[in-house]
Structures are given as structure tokens and as C-alpha cells.
Amino acid sequence: MQKGIRLNDGHVTYLGLLAKKDGTRRGSLSKKSSDNTKWHTKWFALLQNMLFYFESESSSRPSGLYLLEGCVCDRSPSPKPSLSAKECLEKQYYFTVSFNHENQKALELRTEDVKDCDEWVAAISHASYRNLANEHETLMQKYLHLLQIVETEKTVAKQLRQQIEDGEIEIERLKSEIAAKLKDNEKIQSSPTTAPSDDDSEIKKIKKVQSFLRGWMCRRKWKTIIQDYIRSPHAESMRKRNQVVFSMLEAEAEYVQQLHILVNNFLRPLRMAASSKKPPITHDDVSSIFLNSETIMFLHQIFYQGLKARIASWPTLVLADLFDILLPMLNIYQEFVRNHQYSLQILAHCKQNRDFDKLLKQYEAKPDCEERTLETFLTYPMFQIPRYILTLHELLAHTPHEHVERNSLDYAKSKLEELSRIMHDEVSETENIRKNLAIERMIVEGCEILLDTSQTFVRQGSLIQVPMSEKGKITRGRLGSLSLKKEGEKQCFLFSKHLIICTRGSGGKLHLTKNGVVSLIDCTLIEEPEGTDDESKSDKSGQDMEHLDFKIVVEPKDSQSFTIILVASSRQEKSAWTSDISQCIDNIRCNGLMMNAFEENSKVTVPQMIKSDASLYCDDVDIRFSKMMNSCKVLQIRYASVERLLERLTDLRFLSIDFLNTFLHSYRVFTSADVVLDKLITIYKKPISAIPARSLELFFASSQNNKLLYGEPPKSPRASRKFSSPPPLAITKTSSPNRRRKLSLNIPIITGGKALDLAALSCSSNGYASMYSTMSPFSKTTLDINKLYVSSPITSKIPDEGEGKTDKADEVSLSKQDVSVREESDNDQIQSDEAEAEVSPTKSPTTPKNVKCKNSSEFSLFSYNNGMVMSSCRELDNNRSALSAASAFAIATAGANEGTPTKEKYRRMSLASTGFPTDQRNGDKEFVIRRAATNRVLNVLRHWVSKHSQDFETNTELKMKVISFLEEVMHDPELLTQERKAAANIIRTLTQEDPGDNQICLEEVLQMAEGGKSEPYENQSALEIAEQLTLLDHLVFKVIPYEEFFGQGWMKNDKNEKTPYIMKTTKHFNDISNLIATEILRSEDVTVRVAVIEKWVAVADICRCLHNYNAVLEITSSLNRSSIFRLKKTWLKVSKQTKTVIDKLQKLVSSEGRFKNLREALKNCDPPCVPYLGMYLTDLAFIEEGTPNYTEDNLVNFSKMRMISHIIREIRQFQQTAYKIDYQPKAALYLLDGSSVMDEEGLYEASLRIEPKVPN
Incomplete structure (x- = not known):
């Protein structure tokens, strides 16, 4: 039987020598022996798909041959060296040649150079006849394809040459015809002219008439075509697109001006100041505050000039290439965004230097700044990218799908949205710092504690402070006095660590009261202060203010204690204030109940347990953290699953007031009220479940196993399972x-x-x-x-x-x-x-x-x-x-x-x-956990019921479920007295109406308006109209539920179903604006029209004094309508004083700079107030655009919820404070009577009747 395969030995030797001389790859390699024990150095040569090896480079005959067809060559890791190995394996690089059948052992080789190793692997991998054959076949196919193309081109060229020859022949023929025609024409001109006949003159007249008719018909047809196009959807879309571009140009000019002020009024002067002999600021701090600001200004100056050049070539507008210039520079913006929080922190730190603060106020006092602060200018670039995204959305909405720019605009929008997500997070995280700095700037005396960037703003509002008598007493009878309401009204600002009490001065500035900076760490809150029996019998005038006051006892460690008594306007407002103050105090003290219950030894405390709990600061698949701390010194949540959010809500170790408020505002977006309530009920019934499973070991670690307190995983998971239900207390x-x-x-x-x-x-x-x-x-x-x-x-x-x-x-x-x-x-x-x-x-x-x-x-x-x-x-x-x-x-x-x-x-x-014993101590811990869990459930329910009562007013089933649960809690025999009292208070809040707000409701006003008859405009005074307009605007504004502000429902197709109250507010705004325009255009007499305009301007000025900025915008927008604005004869008769007032009002409510003047006015006024709702809707649109509610991992975007919650908090501040204006049916019915109000087309037709267009 044949044992081997016979080869042509001579020819193989010849091929080996050929490979040695002209091989693809040649060199020395180490080859592993067959017994896998030693390595032998051989000289290898690669020829086509054959690998020869020789004993040495000088050998004349190959020692062996490997056929590489169908093999696989790969790098392999270095083997572990044995103890007896003397050679160093660190500089050896290995690779193997594997063959595609089981019986053949792989060839193992090594080199001393990594580059040499990679080149051998590449050469052997490509040494395959099959690969060469495939490449040859591919090249042949390409060659045949190119031959076909060449033949086709030859045929086309031949046809073109034939066409050229035919064209030349045709040209010669036409030239000869032209020459013959010219000769004939010369003969006719040279012959004598005949006298015109009467027939010729008639024919000329007929031709002239026909020419006129043809021209008239063409013009009429062309006019019809133009009008049809003007009314077509495409033309309307192009008009809107052009309007978007022109608005973009105006916004870009304004933004470039803002950047110019930032650089010229702040950056460059501060650089010079840093170089002075006694610098108030260092160059490093200047660079940190203004990182990339100058570069961004130069970038947008180029962008603005390019945009102006595009506008100059109107109506041809090509914008995509402009954004192509902007997109590569987004990394500059990204650096600015990531530095934004740090820059504001450095700014707050530098402002503690009096010299710097004085210098900064000088810069901010320049006319160009228009009373805007430095932090405001630093925030403008954060809003520019969202503005571009909105502009691109509008452009794409009015750009046809086949438009040449659509793909480029889509790409630019997607890139900007990626950066916008980062910007939203940074704006959210720095909003707290900017809010603190803005409030500190409003206080005349300054307030250094607000320069602490760890302070978190919680709420603000007007409260009445009751002055204490000389003996420290206060009679409840004074609570209802009118003089007290005027003299004692204070502006209160609650932060996570302090309560600031101020009075409002002239110009909207704030002045700190005596003991106006209250450290919450020294406070004791008494919600229901009780007067003596003698006082209650002697004076009954304060009964209307009963149960609206609360007391704060302050015991500073370095001064004498004192008491502050504050009175709210309603029970709901009092409950909101007291719950927030008590929660802030609890946050500062880090839940002393859990701290004392779970200390393990003298070196470990609950705050250290929180620090050692990695789940509170390390990102996981179901949670992402921000770099900002909340009021409990725990990292804020940026993204999280619903389960982790509910877990944070019920974590007994801490409860941040800002997290609680954000959660209660936004939970409807990602879950339901029933889920939240079921979670609270579960915590009450199974208190141990309130401790996250990943943190349970930290709580129940004994003093002998301190490693668990610092995050080391337990040896057995048993500890996290054995406390599935709270065991009874051990009685020894x-x-x-x-x-x-x-x-x-x-x-x-x-x-x-x-x-x-x-x-x-x-x-x-x-x-x-x-x-x-x-x-x-x-x-x-x-x-x-x-x-x-x-x-x-x-x-x-x-x-x-x-x-x-x-x-x-x-x-x-x-x-x-x-x-x-x-x-x-x-x-x-x-x-x-x-x-x-x-x-x-x-x-x-x-x-x-x-x-x-x-x-x-x-x-x-x-x-x-x-x-x-x-x-x-x-x-x-x-x-x-x-x-x-x-x-x-x-x-x-x-x-x-x-x-x-x-x-x-x-x-x-x-x-x-x-x-x-350990078991007994654990039993005590579980007892305290039950008490703390009960406290947490009641605390969350209290915040929920007091601040979000409409959840229970609109959902009767939820309300009954909460009452049933609380009644079950009250029947618990182990419940403490204070817990039972807290549960009873929550039930009372749910079942009783708040008597504090006696204002008439919107439904009652509308019912009375249906049956009543309004009096004419001439019988109404400007003051009556202004007061009733303010009352109606506030009634419409206050009933908007905050859940309508989520999801941009007012911009959807089904907006009337999703946001009915926002749409009612918009309709009310338009109705009042139409009413004003109708009243102006009702009279044919110019003097009457002028009187009407001046009266409505007076109404607007009174509304400004009443802080009804919505009515100011209703009236000014009506005066700016095309049907009113075009009345030149009427406006010529309007007095100069009235025009000055109009200019002042229009400047106040102008949309320039994101309504910067209106925002400043709102910041400097005390509620009650009616802001312009569209301003807040614009802010919400900026947040919503390009920032989804869920991430790609299906995590809730809680950073976005926090930003929306802060806007809602400001809106609710104005919603909750009612006007003390009596309802006057005469003026109210006139404002609500829409029977004679004209629509937009009717108004313009009436305007044309009064002052027709002047023909050109």
C-alpha cells in the first residue's frame, strides 16, 4: 500500500530555488518542532501559494514545502513562559497557519519584529490561487464592460459627426435662401411706392384693435395665472419660508450684537484689568469664564455676513452651504457648553471679591448692556443652537421634498440636535446658579450666602410678616387688619439652606429686612401656632385669616433667638410653604432618624454610607447621573428608568426637595398616579422594600463587618433575602x-x-x-x-x-x-x-x-x-x-x-x-425603618395633596383610593400619635375646600355673560375696563393645568383635545385683540377713532400698573395689526404723548432677546400678575425641540423634566396669587360680548372703506 504522495522532486527543488531568488516574501522565521517543545530557526521563502523553508539562507536545497491553498493565517498570543524558560518572550511575535482539515497540524511560526510578523501574515493570507483567479475574473469582467462602453461611444461619435455634416449642408441651403430673399427685397424697395388707399387705413385700424384685444387678453390671462399661483399652497409655503429666513437674519443680527457686547464690554476689559498692578481677577479665571467666547463671536460674524449675502440675492435663497460652514465648528460650541457650569461657578466665586464685584457692576451699567448681567450674556450661546433647530424645523416644514436643499438641511438639523441635547443638560444644571445670582443681584444690600453654588432655589412668593410686640406676643386679631397686609407684605425666597425675607423697594429692587437671612439649620417650624384664650375672646377680627399663619423659631448659636410669624393668602399656599420648609430642614439634617438608627460604630455614619453606596453616583444600565449635587449632597439624576425614579422617591436615607417637586410635576409623562400611589402603599406595608436591594447590606451590616459599609460585596446574598418582610421586634x-x-x-x-x-x-x-x-x-x-x-x-x-x-x-x-x-x-x-x-x-x-x-x-x-x-x-x-x-x-x-x-x-x-446582640439591634433597626417608611409615605402624600390638588379633583377614583388608604393607616394600632395626626390632616385637605380664595370663578363669569346684555364702549371708563380685563385674563390664566405644558400639545393637530385650556387662553387673547380693532374701526369719524385709540392706550398703561402684561400685549398687538397700522390719517391725529406711551409699552413686551424686558419686569414685580403665556410656551418649545422624553435605552430624560418643572414653578407662582378686584358685570360683559366683533378679513375691509388705498 502506498504510504506517501510522489512529487517531482527535481521540479520542486527548482521552484524552491526560484522562490529563494524571486519569492514574494523571504526571511528567517522560528518554526515550532513537531513535538511542541522547541523552536528552530529556518529560512523561509514564499512563491505564489507555496511556502519553502531552508536550513539557512545559504542552503542550495529546500528542506520542506507547505502548500498554502485554502489555509488561514492569523496572529496568535504569546504562550505563558515556563519556570525553566530562559529566553525572554516579550519580544517574540507569533502567528499560525491553519489548514482546513482535522488531521493536519497547524504550522506555528514566530518573529522578533511586529512589523515583520504583520507582513508575513498579510503575504500568506493573500497567497491563494483561488483569490488570484477571482481577481482575474473580476478584471476580465471590467475589461469587457469597458470594451462595450468604448464601442458605444464610437457609435455615438459617428452619429454626431453625421449630424454635424447634415447641419452644415442645411446651413449652406439657408444661406442661399437668405441671399435670394435679400435680392427680392432690394427689387421691391427700388420700385415706386403706390398711394395708400382707404382700404389700407381701415385694415390698419382693425389690426390695431386686434392688437389691443390680444394684449388685454394676454394680460388678463397672465393676471389669472399669477393670482392662482399666489393663492396656491406652494406660494404660501414659499412666503412663509422667506419670512422664516428674514426672521433668522434679524435674530442672527441680534445674537451677533450680544456676542459683541460680551466680548467688548466684559472679556477685553477684564483681560486688561487682570494685567493691572493690583488685578481683581486672574487671567486663568478670565479664560475659564469666557472660554471660546471670542471665537464664537468671530464665527457668527462670518455666518451673519454670509446670510446677508444670501438675502441680497433674493428671491433665490440657498442656505444649506451656510450651515455646512457652521457644522464643523460645533466642537467650539461643545467646549463652551461643557465649560458653562464651571464658568458660572468661577464667576460666583470671583464676585465674592469686592473689587471685582464693583468693577463688574460698572461694566454692566453701560448703556449697551441694557441692565443685563454678565451671566445673562454667558447664557445666550446656550440658546442659539435650539433657535437654529427651530428655524430648521420651520424651513423644512415649508421646503418641498424635491427641493435641492432639503437633504442638507435635514443633515444640519440632526447634527445640531445632537449638540442641543448636551446643551439642555448643561442649561438645566446651571439654571440653579443663574437663578441664585439673579436674586442676589436684585437685593440692594447684596447677599453673600447666595453666591454659594450649592444652594438650590425652591420657591418664592409674597407672605405677610406679623410684627412681634415688645413682650414677644402677637394677637391673632392683627392678622386680619388692612394695615398689616400693606405694611407687612414681604417677598420670601426659600432655598435649600436659607430663607430670605425682603421688602420690595422702588424700581423693583429688594431690601433685606432685619434678620432677613434665616439659616434653616437653626429653625424650628410650628405650623399651627395657638393664641391664648384671652386673645381669642378679646379680638375676633382675625377670623378670616384663621389657620393661614405659621411660625418659625430661629435659635442661632451665636446670637439671641427670635421668632418669625408669616401669613399666607390661602390654605393651599400655606401648606405648600410649610411642606417645603420642613423638607428643606429635613434635607439639611440628613434625616437624623435614619442617621441615629443605622450608625454602626464611631467611624461610620449615614452620610458615609451614602458615599459608599455606588448606586448613588455610578452610572448603570438603568440610570445616568449629572455632575451637579442636589440639596441632599447626592448627584442629580440625568436619565433613569421609572423603577429607579420611584426607588429614589422612597429611599429612606434622603429625599431631595428639588427631586420631589420635579417628580410630582412630571410623573404623568412617564407613569401614572395609580402606579405612584401603589408604590407608596407597598412601602407602607413592606417598609424594608423602601431600601434599595443593592443598598440593603449597607444598612444591616454589623460592626464586625465594616467592609460592607464601604461597598465591598457580601460573601453571600443571603443578607439581602432574609429581610423580605419586617420581622417583629425581639423582646429579650x-x-x-x-x-x-x-x-x-x-x-x-x-x-x-x-x-x-x-x-x-x-x-x-x-x-x-x-x-x-x-x-x-x-x-x-x-x-x-x-x-x-x-x-x-x-x-x-x-x-x-x-x-x-x-x-x-x-x-x-x-x-x-x-x-x-x-x-x-x-x-x-x-x-x-x-x-x-x-x-x-x-x-x-x-x-x-x-x-x-x-x-x-x-x-x-x-x-x-x-x-x-x-x-x-x-x-x-x-x-x-x-x-x-x-x-x-x-x-x-x-x-x-x-x-x-x-x-x-x-x-x-x-x-x-x-x-x-446583633439580632436585637437589627430588630430595632427594622422598627425604625417601619417608622421612617410611614413618615416618608405620609410626607410624599402631603406634598402631593397640598401642591397638586387638581390631580385629586379631576380623578375621583384616585382621591377615594388615597382616602381609603389613609383611613387604613389611621386604624393601625402601632401608629404613633403624630403619624395619625398627619394622616388626618391629609384627609382633611382632600375633603375640605380652601376658604382662602373667594374669587369668582371663570365658569360663573361665562354663565352670567350668556344671559346679560353689554353696554356700549362709550359708557365704560378706562379704569373699569382695565380692572375687569385683568380679572378675566387672570381667571383664564389660572385654570390652566400644568400637565398641559408637557409635550408641546398646543402645536399638535389635536391641540384642542390635548391642551384645551391653553387653546382657550389663546382664543381669549385673539378675541380681545379683535374687539379692540373692531372698536377702533367702528366709527367713520377720524376724531372718534383717535379718541378710541388713546383710551385703549390708557387701558394698557393701567394694566401695566396692575402687572397684567398679557393685556398690554393684547392691546399693543391689536394696534400693530395691518388693518389699524395702515390708517395714516388717523395716526397723524394721535397725540405725541400717546405715541410715547405706546412705544414704552411695545418695548416692554417686545420679543427681542427672548422677551428680555418682560422677563426683567416679571422679576421685579410682586404677584398678583398675569404674564404673557406665549413667552413660556416659547421656552418650553426650546426645551422640547430635539430633546426626547426617553433616551435610546428607554430611560426617562429627567434632566428635561427638571427644566420644564422650573418653568411650571414660575407659572404656578403667578397662577396661585389672586387679584383683589371685584367683579363688575357692566365692563366684564362688554369684554366678553363677541356678537359684533369682526374677523380678520372684515377688519381689513373696514379699514379699506375708511382709508382706501391710494393708487400709484
Whole structure:
């Protein structure tokens, strides 16, 4: 049997030598031996698809041959070197040649140069006869195709030559005919002319008439064609397209001017100032604030000049190439956008320098700036790209699909939308800084705390501040007095850390009141302050203001305490203010309830647990974070799934007020009210589910397993499964029989705006027992708060070091006092070892001085981080207050009487202290989690019900479901008194109407207008019309539900179904504008028309004084209509004074600079006010365009929701404050009577009748 294949050995040797001489690739390679143990260096030569190898380069005969047809050559990784290997494998590069059948072993080769390795791999990969054959076939096909093309071209060329020859023959023939005609013409001219006959003259007349008729018919036909085209959709589309382009030119000119002011009035002067002898700012800060600003100005100057050149060649408008110039420069914009937040932070930091602030105010006072601030100019480039996107949308809407520019415009729009998404995020993240700087600029005295970029703006509005009497009392009778409403009205601004109280001065400027900057960390909120019986009997004039006031007790650590009493205009407004203030206080104190419940040892606190929880700052598949912190010092959410948003809403460790407000405004976009309510019910019934599964280990980690607190994954997932439902509290033999009852009494709950009573938590039986157990065995000594008793007023201080024992503790009277244990620290101090126990009076004016612990540094009962201060915020009922106070006092005296313990020993007191088994401590934690979960559910429901009552007014099923759930909560036997009271307050808010707003509603006005008859215009005074117009505008504006502002429903085809109230507002605006134009055009007498115009201008000026800017725009837009504006004879008779007022009003409501003058007026006025709704709709369109509600990963764009929520917050501020204007049927019916109002065509026809067009 034949064992091998016979080859022509001589020929193979010849081919090997040929390969050695002229091969495609030649060189030395290391070849692995057959036993896979050693490598041998051979000299290889590649010829076509044959690989020869020789013993050396000088060998005359090949040692072997590999046929490469059908093989695969690839790089291979370096093998792991053995321990005995001496050669260095780092500089060796390997590749293998694999053959396509199983029995053939792969050829393994290596080189010492990576380039040589890659060239060998490429050469062997292409050494295939099949590849060459395929390439040859392809080239042959191309060759045949080109031959066919050449033959075709030859045929065409032959035909063209034939046509040229035929044309030359035809030209010669025509030339000969022309020559013959010219000869005949010369003969006719040379012959004598005959006399014209009468027939010839008649024929000429007929021809002349025929010529006139033909011309008239052609002109008539041409006119018909032109008119048909003018009325065609294509012409209408082109007109709108041209209008968009002209508007774009005006907007671009304005933008270039803004950039010019930014560079010339700020950038270049500040550069010069930075180079001065005593620079108020460094060059680095100037570069950081104005990054790429000058480059952007130069770019848009070029863009503007190109746009003007295109307009010059009108009606031919080619714009796509202009955007082709702009698109490559978008990376410059991108750098500006990404630097925007940092630039505003640097600006806020520099403004703390008085010299810089003074210099900046000088620059901003220049006439070119028009009272605009630097941060306003820095924000203009952020809005330019969205403006281009809107322009491109409009251009594409009016550009035919077959238009030559459509594809280019589509491409430009897609590129700009990508950058716009980044811009929206940056604008959203820096909006808070810009808002703070704008408010700080309005305050005459300045307010340095607003230059802190970590402050978050929450809400603003008008409240009445009640002045305190000399003895610190206030009678409720003064609350209803008219003088108090005028004198005590204050502008209040709530931030995440401070409450600013100002008065409004002349020109809209703000002035800080005495104690007008209130640090919320030092505040105690009392929502229902009660007056004495004598006061309530003696004065009943304040009954209309009953339950509208709330009290803030401020206890600064470095000055005397004081009280602020504020009165809201309605119960709903009061509830909104108190819920936001209490939530801000809770945010600052970082949920002291959870902090004390879950501390594990002296080195780990809840803020550190939050920092160690990677799910709160690391992006994941279902969440993306921003780089901005919220009010709880946790990264803001940029994109997230619905589940993660609901999880953040119910996370017991923190609840940011800005997140809560944004969520409640926007949840309808991505979920439903039933889903949110079901989530809250689940949290209440299964409290442990409120802790995210990924964070559960951090909460229940024992002090012996501290690694879990810093994010190390647990060895077993069992810990996250065993707490699927809250286990019952473990009652041990060492516990007091009343342990559970006392815990339920002493666990503090922040419900209904009531803040945290830390004394209650710290004095729980587990807390003080664990502290006491460090001094003596827990099994032998327990401390029962039931053994503490009260008798006489406090007359002595807590004993000093070694001053007494526990059986000599002083008796303390606490029956009418509230005790709070408060711990304070400076911002620079990470942890404080100082705690203060004090007794503060709440009702009796003769309460003795506060009791303070001298050696308070020895009893650090609570832990906190980064300057967090814990203080009591709401007095509890008498029983709980007495027990909590007694417990706190017992702990302090017990520690003092045992001598002076070291700081390290008593640095912290937590439920995880030594003295209790781990299971018992976990049981206490679960108990506190149940209380905190109940508090969170009630807190969210309170915000929801108080701020978004229309959700429950329009959805009866939802309302009944909430009431049913709250009634179920109230029947819970383990519910605390304060929790039960909070649930009852929410039910009361749902079921009772708010008596604070007695204003007539829009439906009542419309019903009365249907049956009534209006009086003529001449019988109405300008003041009556202005007041009733303001009342009607506000009634129409206030009923717009905020959910209509999402999704641009007012621009959709079914806008009347999606946004009926916005469309009613638009219709009301147009009806009033038509009414004004109709009234002007009603009379044929020019003097009457002039009087009507002057009267309506007076109405507009009164509306300006009433802050009804919507009516100002209604009237000025009516005067600018073509049917009114063209009345030249009428306008000549209008007085110069009236024209001056018109110019002032038009400048106020001009759309120039995104309504910059109107925005400034709104910023400087106090509600009530009626803004122009179109301004806000434009802002919302900027946000909506190019920014979808969901990302490609189906995550909710929460950054977009936050921006829309901030706009809605401003709108609702104006919606909620009603005008104190009485309804006057006479003027109101006239404004609502549309029976004689003309439409647009009727108005123009009437205008032409009064003043016909003058023929040219």
C-alpha cells in the first residue's frame, strides 16, 4: 500500500530555488518542532501559494514545502513562559497557519519584529490561487464592460459627426435662401411706392384693435395665472419660508450684537484689568469664564455676513452651504457648553471679591448692556443652537421634498440636535446658579450666602410678616387688619439652606429686612401656632385669616433667638410653604432618624454610607447621573428608568426637595398616579422594600463587618433575602416589660411638616441602656424612664464632673416644656465631639433659663458629618415631650454621675452599640425603618395633596383610593400619635375646600355673560375696563393645568383635545385683540377713532400698573395689526404723548432677546400678575425641540423634566396669587360680548372703506 504522495522532486527543488531568488516574501522565521517543545530557526521563502523553508539562507536545497491553498493565517498570543524558560518572550511575535482539515497540524511560526510578523501574515493570507483567479475574473469582467462602453461611444461619435455634416449642408441651403430673399427685397424697395388707399387705413385700424384685444387678453390671462399661483399652497409655503429666513437674519443680527457686547464690554476689559498692578481677577479665571467666547463671536460674524449675502440675492435663497460652514465648528460650541457650569461657578466665586464685584457692576451699567448681567450674556450661546433647530424645523416644514436643499438641511438639523441635547443638560444644571445670582443681584444690600453654588432655589412668593410686640406676643386679631397686609407684605425666597425675607423697594429692587437671612439649620417650624384664650375672646377680627399663619423659631448659636410669624393668602399656599420648609430642614439634617438608627460604630455614619453606596453616583444600565449635587449632597439624576425614579422617591436615607417637586410635576409623562400611589402603599406595608436591594447590606451590616459599609460585596446574598418582610421586634429578658411601648413613644417621626425630635430618638431605651451598659453590665443595671418623675421647675444645672451620683439627680419639671438635644458644628469641622441639651420654652413666657450641660463635650450623643446640625423642629404632644425630656435628662445625669468618661468611650451613641446582640439591634433597626417608611409615605402624600390638588379633583377614583388608604393607616394600632395626626390632616385637605380664595370663578363669569346684555364702549371708563380685563385674563390664566405644558400639545393637530385650556387662553387673547380693532374701526369719524385709540392706550398703561402684561400685549398687538397700522390719517391725529406711551409699552413686551424686558419686569414685580403665556410656551418649545422624553435605552430624560418643572414653578407662582378686584358685570360683559366683533378679513375691509388705498 502506498504510504506517501510522489512529487517531482527535481521540479520542486527548482521552484524552491526560484522562490529563494524571486519569492514574494523571504526571511528567517522560528518554526515550532513537531513535538511542541522547541523552536528552530529556518529560512523561509514564499512563491505564489507555496511556502519553502531552508536550513539557512545559504542552503542550495529546500528542506520542506507547505502548500498554502485554502489555509488561514492569523496572529496568535504569546504562550505563558515556563519556570525553566530562559529566553525572554516579550519580544517574540507569533502567528499560525491553519489548514482546513482535522488531521493536519497547524504550522506555528514566530518573529522578533511586529512589523515583520504583520507582513508575513498579510503575504500568506493573500497567497491563494483561488483569490488570484477571482481577481482575474473580476478584471476580465471590467475589461469587457469597458470594451462595450468604448464601442458605444464610437457609435455615438459617428452619429454626431453625421449630424454635424447634415447641419452644415442645411446651413449652406439657408444661406442661399437668405441671399435670394435679400435680392427680392432690394427689387421691391427700388420700385415706386403706390398711394395708400382707404382700404389700407381701415385694415390698419382693425389690426390695431386686434392688437389691443390680444394684449388685454394676454394680460388678463397672465393676471389669472399669477393670482392662482399666489393663492396656491406652494406660494404660501414659499412666503412663509422667506419670512422664516428674514426672521433668522434679524435674530442672527441680534445674537451677533450680544456676542459683541460680551466680548467688548466684559472679556477685553477684564483681560486688561487682570494685567493691572493690583488685578481683581486672574487671567486663568478670565479664560475659564469666557472660554471660546471670542471665537464664537468671530464665527457668527462670518455666518451673519454670509446670510446677508444670501438675502441680497433674493428671491433665490440657498442656505444649506451656510450651515455646512457652521457644522464643523460645533466642537467650539461643545467646549463652551461643557465649560458653562464651571464658568458660572468661577464667576460666583470671583464676585465674592469686592473689587471685582464693583468693577463688574460698572461694566454692566453701560448703556449697551441694557441692565443685563454678565451671566445673562454667558447664557445666550446656550440658546442659539435650539433657535437654529427651530428655524430648521420651520424651513423644512415649508421646503418641498424635491427641493435641492432639503437633504442638507435635514443633515444640519440632526447634527445640531445632537449638540442641543448636551446643551439642555448643561442649561438645566446651571439654571440653579443663574437663578441664585439673579436674586442676589436684585437685593440692594447684596447677599453673600447666595453666591454659594450649592444652594438650590425652591420657591418664592409674597407672605405677610406679623410684627412681634415688645413682650414677644402677637394677637391673632392683627392678622386680619388692612394695615398689616400693606405694611407687612414681604417677598420670601426659600432655598435649600436659607430663607430670605425682603421688602420690595422702588424700581423693583429688594431690601433685606432685619434678620432677613434665616439659616434653616437653626429653625424650628410650628405650623399651627395657638393664641391664648384671652386673645381669642378679646379680638375676633382675625377670623378670616384663621389657620393661614405659621411660625418659625430661629435659635442661632451665636446670637439671641427670635421668632418669625408669616401669613399666607390661602390654605393651599400655606401648606405648600410649610411642606417645603420642613423638607428643606429635613434635607439639611440628613434625616437624623435614619442617621441615629443605622450608625454602626464611631467611624461610620449615614452620610458615609451614602458615599459608599455606588448606586448613588455610578452610572448603570438603568440610570445616568449629572455632575451637579442636589440639596441632599447626592448627584442629580440625568436619565433613569421609572423603577429607579420611584426607588429614589422612597429611599429612606434622603429625599431631595428639588427631586420631589420635579417628580410630582412630571410623573404623568412617564407613569401614572395609580402606579405612584401603589408604590407608596407597598412601602407602607413592606417598609424594608423602601431600601434599595443593592443598598440593603449597607444598612444591616454589623460592626464586625465594616467592609460592607464601604461597598465591598457580601460573601453571600443571603443578607439581602432574609429581610423580605419586617420581622417583629425581639423582646429579650434583659429588656424592660414596657420596652415596645416606650420605643413607640420615643421614636421621632417627621410627618406633616414636623421635624425631628432628636431627644426622643436618643433617649429610646436601647440608646440610653447601651450607653449605660458601658459603665456597668447591662444584665444588672437598666434605666427605666417610668421611674423618672417631675415636680418643681428647673433651678439647678446638670452636675459637673464628680459632683454627684445618679440617686442625687435633681428633680425637673417638664410638664409644659419641650426638650431638644441639639448638636452643632462649624463647616470646617468634619465631626464634633460636642452635644448640648437644652430646655426651651414653648408656651409660658415665665419659663426659667435654659439648662445646659457644662461638660457637654463628654457626652456626644449623636453623629453627623460636614457641619450637619440636628435640632428639634416641632413640639410633640405633652406625654411624648415629657418622656423624651426625662429620657434625655436621665442619660446626661447618669453619665455625669459616674465620673468623667473619655471622649473616645462616649463619642457616639447608636443602636449598634455594644450591649445588645446583633439580632436585637437589627430588630430595632427594622422598627425604625417601619417608622421612617410611614413618615416618608405620609410626607410624599402631603406634598402631593397640598401642591397638586387638581390631580385629586379631576380623578375621583384616585382621591377615594388615597382616602381609603389613609383611613387604613389611621386604624393601625402601632401608629404613633403624630403619624395619625398627619394622616388626618391629609384627609382633611382632600375633603375640605380652601376658604382662602373667594374669587369668582371663570365658569360663573361665562354663565352670567350668556344671559346679560353689554353696554356700549362709550359708557365704560378706562379704569373699569382695565380692572375687569385683568380679572378675566387672570381667571383664564389660572385654570390652566400644568400637565398641559408637557409635550408641546398646543402645536399638535389635536391641540384642542390635548391642551384645551391653553387653546382657550389663546382664543381669549385673539378675541380681545379683535374687539379692540373692531372698536377702533367702528366709527367713520377720524376724531372718534383717535379718541378710541388713546383710551385703549390708557387701558394698557393701567394694566401695566396692575402687572397684567398679557393685556398690554393684547392691546399693543391689536394696534400693530395691518388693518389699524395702515390708517395714516388717523395716526397723524394721535397725540405725541400717546405715541410715547405706546412705544414704552411695545418695548416692554417686545420679543427681542427672548422677551428680555418682560422677563426683567416679571422679576421685579410682586404677584398678583398675569404674564404673557406665549413667552413660556416659547421656552418650553426650546426645551422640547430635539430633546426626547426617553433616551435610546428607554430611560426617562429627567434632566428635561427638571427644566420644564422650573418653568411650571414660575407659572404656578403667578397662577396661585389672586387679584383683589371685584367683579363688575357692566365692563366684564362688554369684554366678553363677541356678537359684533369682526374677523380678520372684515377688519381689513373696514379699514379699506375708511382709508382706501391710494393708487400709484
